[in-house]
Amino acid sequence: MFGTFSLFDSAFVAIVLLSLKVTLTAVGCAGLVGLPLGAALALGRFPGRPVIIVIVNAFMGLPPVVAGLAVFLLLSRSGPLGGFGLLFSPAAMVVAQFSLVLPIIIALTRQTIEDLWGEYRDQLTSMGAGPLRAIPTLIWDARFSLVTGLLAGLGRAFAEVGAILIVGGNIAGFTRTMTTAIALETSKGDLPLALGLGAVLMALTLAINGLALAVSRLGARFAG
Amino acid sequence: MTSVTSAPSILPLTLDRVAYEVGGRRLVGVEWATIAKGRKTVVLGPNGAGKTLFLRLCHGLIKPSAGTIAFASGIRPAPQQHAMVFQKPVLLRRSVAANLHHALALAGLGYFERRRTSRLILNRFGLGDLADRPARVLSGGEQQRLAIARAVAVGPELLFLDEPVSGLDPSAMRQIEEMLVALHADGLTWVMTTHDLAQARRLADDILFFHAGRLLEAAPADRFFAEPATEEARAFLESRLFW
Numbered sequence: 001m002f003g004t005f006s007l008f009d010s011a012f013v014a015i016v017l018l019s020l021k022v023t024l025t026a027v028g029c030a031g032l033v034g035l036p037l038g039a040a041l042a043l044g045r046f047p048g049r050p051v052i053i054v055i056v057n058a059f060m061g062l063p064p065v066v067a068g069l070a071v072f073l074l075l076s077r078s079g080p081l082g083g084f085g086l087l088f089s090p091a092a093m094v095v096a097q098f099s100l101v102l103p104i105i106i107a108l109t110r111q112t113i114e115d116l117w118g119e120y121r122d123q124l125t126s127m128g129a130g131p132l133r134a135i136p137t138l139i140w141d142a143r144f145s146l147v148t149g150l151l152a153g154l155g156r157a158f159a160e161v162g163a164i165l166i167v168g169g170n171i172a173g174f175t176r177t178m179t180t181a182i183a184l185e186t187s188k189g190d191l192p193l194a195l196g197l198g199a200v201l202m203a204l205t206l207a208i209n210g211l212a213l214a215v216s217r218l219g220a221r222f223a224g
Numbered sequence: 225m226t227s228v229t230s231a232p233s234i235l236p237l238t239l240d241r242v243a244y245e246v247g248g249r250r251l252v253g254v255e256w257a258t259i260a261k262g263r264k265t266v267v268l269g270p271n272g273a274g275k276t277l278f279l280r281l282c283h284g285l286i287k288p289s290a291g292t293i294a295f296a297s298g299i300r301p302a303p304q305q306h307a308m309v310f311q312k313p314v315l316l317r318r319s320v321a322a323n324l325h326h327a328l329a330l331a332g333l334g335y336f337e338r339r340r341t342s343r344l345i346l347n348r349f350g351l352g353d354l355a356d357r358p359a360r361v362l363s364g365g366e367q368q369r370l371a372i373a374r375a376v377a378v379g380p381e382l383l384f385l386d387e388p389v390s391g392l393d394p395s396a397m398r399q400i401e402e403m404l405v406a407l408h409a410d411g412l413t414w415v416m417t418t419h420d421l422a423q424a425r426r427l428a429d430d431i432l433f434f435h436a437g438r439l440l441e442a443a444p445a446d447r448f449f450a451e452p453a454t455e456e457a458r459a460f461l462e463s464r465l466f467w
Binding site: 119125126128133140141 | 283285302303304307308310314316317318326327330331378
């Protein structure tokens with residue numbers, strides 16, 4: 001159908017699955033780390049806090065190729081984490097996307113939790129919950145707003161090509177994702193295939209966002 | 225209620241030359257006041273008289289700029305020993321039952337004890353049928369009843385209520401007043417702010433009358449209403465209070 005492979009052959013399915021696996025793993029890990037960190041940054045009062053907030057906010061706009069380069073240097077043979085032999089593997093791509101998504105999740109979580117803390121502070125303090133104990137309460141009560149932050153992270157990771165190209169290497173059947181395949185096919189001149197892949201990428205992004213929005217709307221209606 | 229029966233009483237609560245100032249302006253001044261065990265105290269006064277700040281000082285949400293606020297014989301009560309219900313109830317974005325579970329978890333109750341206690345409390349206050357409803361979609365009166373139920377669920381000895389019925393319709397107001405009378409009969413000491421004279425007459429054992437940030441009168445309710453000692457209190461009772 002599209003020259004080198006059709007939309008339904010196994011090589012294509014493998015590309016789509018790898019894209020999903022890498023991105024969802026990266027966003028999942030970034031969520032596990034970023035939600036509590038963002039909440040802690042919202043509630044904590046320590047010297048240097050404004051500086052950290054500025055840095056985190058700035059890192060939301062970190063260029064993917066720069067993140068890719070940094071992870072490349074970390075994971076390359078002579079780098080500090082070179083011993084693990086992760087470079088040019090899906091794991092390296094997860095690490096790269098994780099570092100891109102983490103600042104977004106931390107920054108958006110901080111803002112959301114800080115607003116909610118303003119509303120809950122007296123009540124929670126009155127019931128004997130200090131800031132540390134308030135963090136899980138606030139994360140749970142902000143869950144439907146926090147989905148938006150996770151979606152922003154997911155969008156960035158899913159659409160990103162620079163970082164995973166550098167650290168993954170776009171190896172066919174191993175580290176080739178939809179975005180890196182699009183880049184490759186475009187440069188090779190196979191525009192129909194690149195367009196087809198692009199359409200699938202768009203459809204998947206739409207589907208994930210629609211699903212997440214539906215879940216959070218539905219949840220918000222039932223949780224008030 | 226899971227009362228902390230073994231713990232010694234935290235009452236009376238005594239305020240001695242307490243002042244609360246912000247930017248050099250004195251917002252609350254209390255020469256001396258005491259909240260005695262077993263009394264229903266109503267903090268009375270016009271809007272902006274410092275009633276809410278007084279409650280927040282007593283509850284420990286804000287620290288006095290000067291003076292001492294002390295519980296019986298220097299006890300430092302656990303957070304569960306005195307509770308507060310805010311003017312606008314702050315309910316978690318969860319079900320009615322989960323709101324109680326959360327409060328009980330903070331008080332250190334285990335999973336099954338939380339379920340058991342919350343069911344008991346909800347049934348007692350006529351909220352049992354609402355247990356699975358999202359707390360935030362309840363009516364104003366139901367929300368405030370839930371807030372009170374949540375506050376007393378952990379078995380406090382003393383409860384502060386900041387205008388608990390403001391903005392509620394008469395029947396919701398009556399339900400809450402009945403709730404407060406029943407809780408008092410069970411041994412709860414409470415302190416409530418209001419600017420509603422009729423409500424103060426219905427409920428109060430003792431009156432603390434505030435005006436312009438100062439505690440002007442502390443008296444048993446019948447004496448306060450029969451013969452107020454200050455011109456401000458007379459004016460307030462005759463609804464002609466100046467600022």
